[in-house]
Amino acid sequence: MIQINFLQDLGLLKTLIFNINDTSIGRPSGLIFLHIIFFLGLNLKINPWFILIIYKYVVIIFTIFSIGLFLKMFFNKLETLSISILSLILFNIFLSSVGVINFYEINAVDLSLQFSPFIFLVFLIYFCIKIEINNPKNKFFFYLFFILSLNSNYVNIILSSLVVFSKFFYTNNFKDLFKKSFFYFSIILVAISLIIQRFSNSFYIREKIWMLDRSYLESLNEILSISFFKYFFYYTLGLEYLFITIICFVLGLIYKKITFNYSSIFYFILIFLAPINIYVTNFLLNLTSSLEVDPQIFIHWKKNYYSDSMFDELNLQWKIFSATRHVVHFNLFAIISYSTLGFWLSKTFKLLYDKR
Numbered sequence: 001m002i003q004i005n006f007l008q009d010l011g012l013l014k015t016l017i018f019n020i021n022d023t024s025i026g027r028p029s030g031l032i033f034l035h036i037i038f039f040l041g042l043n044l045k046i047n048p049w050f051i052l053i054i055y056k057y058v059v060i061i062f063t064i065f066s067i068g069l070f071l072k073m074f075f076n077k078l079e080t081l082s083i084s085i086l087s088l089i090l091f092n093i094f095l096s097s098v099g100v101i102n103f104y105e106i107n108a109v110d111l112s113l114q115f116s117p118f119i120f121l122v123f124l125i126y127f128c129i130k131i132e133i134n135n136p137k138n139k140f141f142f143y144l145f146f147i148l149s150l151n152s153n154y155v156n157i158i159l160s161s162l163v164v165f166s167k168f169f170y171t172n173n174f175k176d177l178f179k180k181s182f183f184y185f186s187i188i189l190v191a192i193s194l195i196i197q198r199f200s201n202s203f204y205i206r207e208k209i210w211m212l213d214r215s216y217l218e219s220l221n222e223i224l225s226i227s228f229f230k231y232f233f234y235y236t237l238g239l240e241y242l243f244i245t246i247i248c249f250v251l252g253l254i255y256k257k258i259t260f261n262y263s264s265i266f267y268f269i270l271i272f273l274a275p276i277n278i279y280v281t282n283f284l285l286n287l288t289s290s291l292e293v294d295p296q297i298f299i300h301w302k303k304n305y306y307s308d309s310m311f312d313e314l315n316l317q318w319k320i321f322s323a324t325r326h327v328v329h330f331n332l333f334a335i336i337s338y339s340t341l342g343f344w345l346s347k348t349f350k351l352l353y354d355k356r
Contacts, residue, residue, distance in 0.1 A: 012039045027113065028196070029120065029151040033059055034112040059115050064091050066122040067335060073129055074258050074343050075251075086251075090244055090335055097240045098331045114329040117156045120149035122336070124160055125270070128167040129262075131182075139182075146186065150193035155280045157197070159273060161190050166269040210288045219286040223279055241334050245342040252346025267344045274337040278330050285326075 010018060012035055016028060037058055041051035068087035075083060127142040149160040164186055197203065252258055 027153050029148040030113045030116050030153055059111055062119050063115055066119045069126050070122050093243055094331055094335055098328050110325045114325050117152040118332040120145055120152050124149045125163055155277055157193055158280055162269050166265045212287045213289055214287050219283050223283045241338040244338040248339045248342025249346045252343050270340040271337050274333040277333045
């Protein structure tokens with residue numbers, strides 16, 4: 001409700017600036033769903049509590065639509081109804097994994113901050129493909145969602161850059177990259193986003209609230225000392241997400257019009273989006289012990305997937321720095337990772353079969 005008061009007193013633009021300069025939120029585009037929906041609702045004299053309900057469903061609808069848009073990259077000839085059904089299936093696997101209760105515990109500000117980066121990044125991935133088509137609209141939307149994704153949270157600066165530059169590396173000869181204006185413009189956008197977020201007052205406010213008591217090297221050493229795949233499966237509950245991989249693998253084999261003409265490095269980046277997200281997020285959170293979370297808060301949904309002895313071993317080995325909202329965020333990105341893995345496996349299987 002604090003953000004509603006800001007919108008009522010300051011208006012939309014001043015609220016965005018206020019969050020960057022005078023609160024610990026920062027991340028200029030991270031609250032865009034919250035601000036726009038509440039701004040429109042308040043101007044239409046709708047009850048704030050009813051706006052909150054609308055806002056939640058709008059975020060969910062955009063998330064499901066984003067999943068469909070991502071699938072459209074591979075099933076570009078598939079009917080809208082089929083894409084919609086498949087998107088709902090993947091979203092329900094996500095809900096089943098994180099737990100509906102955990103999902104609905106995320107409200108207002110956190111809902112926008114955790115879901116906006118995923119939505120903007122998926123749109124960016126989609127227009128990374130479309131930018132190859134000589135259409136000014138595609139270029140406009142590519143840069144729009146690149147800017148929104150870069151500024152939606154700190155980790156998305158890295159993820160967005162990896163996605164964009166891995167796609168550029170494929171579409172152009174490496175030497176030719178330096179002859180392309182959009183390449184330099186993309187680097188400038190990344191640099192500006194880094195400067196805005198790193199040197200904003202919001203960043204210093206966060207440092208004062210959660211004081212850094214570990215060096216970057218100490219945090220990196222602790223994060224890298226953890227088994228990569230154990231860490232990934234711990235946060236994304238890979239046992240359920242394997243269904244996504246299996247679904248996409250089977251569809252990749254039986255659907256003849258599936259699009260596979262993406263480079264290996266682009267597939268690699270998409271497959272590892274969730275693990276990279278998990279590692280970078282926990283690296284940043286690990287810089288301060290004040291954000292350390294008792295691992296027991298996950299016990300009500302983790303023990304369903306691990307034996308007691310394995311769960312106890314994980315708790316002894318790791319200091320958990322991710323709250324429930326972060327775990328939900330990780331699981332969203334796992335949809336991209338596991339589905340891309342399925343498509344890549346089906347592509348590899350087809351290539352091996354054709355060689356025979």
